[in-house]
Amino acid sequence: MSAEDLQGAPVWRRAVLLLPRLRIQNANAVSSPMTWGWPAMTAFLGAMTAAERRLGRDAGIKFYGVGMVCHGFEPQVTRGGYTRSFHLTRNPVLPNGATAAIVEEGRAHLDLTLVFDVEVTEGQDGEAERQALAQRVAQLVQGMRIAGGSVMPALPGNRRPPRPLLELLPVGHADDERKQFRRLMRRCLPGFALVSRDDLLQARLEALRQADVDASPLDAWLDLSRLTSRAHKVSRQKADGTVEESAEWRYDSREGWIVPIPVGFAGLSGLHPAGSVAGARDAATPLRFVEGVYSIGQWISPHRLRGWSDLFWWAEHDEASRLYRCRNDYAPLPTTAEAAATES
Incomplete structure (x- = not known):
């Protein structure tokens, strides 16, 4: 590559794109054979990929991850x-x-x-240019389907609908990035962000195997997916001095608002050449038969997140294990006992 080519290559800057208060009608509420409720993160990552392809390479923006904050959920039941x-x-x-x-x-x-994790070219440094690009993406999304649902216009009212926002991330200033994150997350309140809690699944599996060595990850996943009540013996002393024993039903404690979620797919077969499988939707793309992969997620208020890595989800592909799944870097703060054990 020549020096002229290096000088002409665009310089990319990391930024965040915020599309606030999207109203989606008739979104898919059954994302897998074993769960229902909020759409899977694969649907939002697919919408991100579709938006990037529609914008084209000349738009001056690249998408890497997506975060989502829920403000309302109304199942049609x-x-x-x-x-x-x-x-x-x-x-x-x-x-x-x-x-x-x-x-x-x-x-x-x-x-x-x-909220999208993006990179923009150096030509988008101006506030007017960034706002124009954010508005272009917002208008494009208005004509798309997200999780199978239609994006609806804002409801008429006295308040103006919030505008899309595209902001550059501070370079080399962790404190400035943290302040920017907290400021933008305040714009997402009230609401709840979905984060990954693979650690809870692993911890519950280890706890179950202490009582049953044959416990499987499916047992741990089902145990976390339900509300379990247990009878506890309660003794009360009467006024005459006698002791009355009774049973009191109590729910097991839970690590916040946790939910079972699908997080991707695992391959069941090798990669078939394009056009070799009859009935495939796309005859120009290689095909592989897959099954769903499940994990545990947690709904948490955005003001409790510590940074962008806690919010963003991205797609990961491991060809060796034939695994296609969504990843998130949220890690809970250690408890007092865990912190003391780590220090010791």
Whole structure:
């Protein structure tokens, strides 16, 4: 490469792109055969990739990760005591007049803020240029589908809808970056961010194996996914001096608001050449059969996060293990006992 080519190469700066208060209607609420609720992070990473491809290489922006803050979640269900049923649509009849089969689909209305980990070219240093690029991305997202749902315009009201924001990250100034992070996270309140808690899954597996050496990661995942109540013996002394014993049901303590989530896919077969599998959607892309990968997530208020690495999710591919999964670097603060053990 010549010196002229090096001089003409664009200089990229790390930045964050914030798209506040997106209203998504009829998003997919069934992201896997074993979970339902908030869409999987694979849906938001897929939307990020789709937006980058639509913008093109000449847009002056690259996407690396996405963070998400939930402000509202409204599942489209019919409530009847403890039982909930999804609202289903009636499909048109078949050409022969027979009734078409009903395929159960879960939908939900979402209110969320998306935060992207991006890089922009040096030409986007000006505030006007950055705001124009942020507005361009926001307008592009308005015409996309996110998690299978439609992005709706802001509701009319007295308050102006919040504008998208694109800010450069301070270079070499950890304190300035921390202040910027806290300032931008205040714009996302009230809400909850979804972070990864693989550590809870591993800790619960080790605890179960102390009682049963044959316990599997699935046992630990199911144990964390439910509310478990246990009977505790309670003794009360009456006024006449006698002791009355009874049972009191108590729920096991939980590490905050934790939920089971799908985090990617694991390959079941080798990589088949493009066009070799009949019925594939894309005949120009190699194909591999996969199954879902699950873990544990936690909803946490954005003001409790310490930095951008706690918020952002990114895609990781390990060809040796045929694993495609979403990663997040959130690590909880150590407890007093853990901190003392580490120091000693």
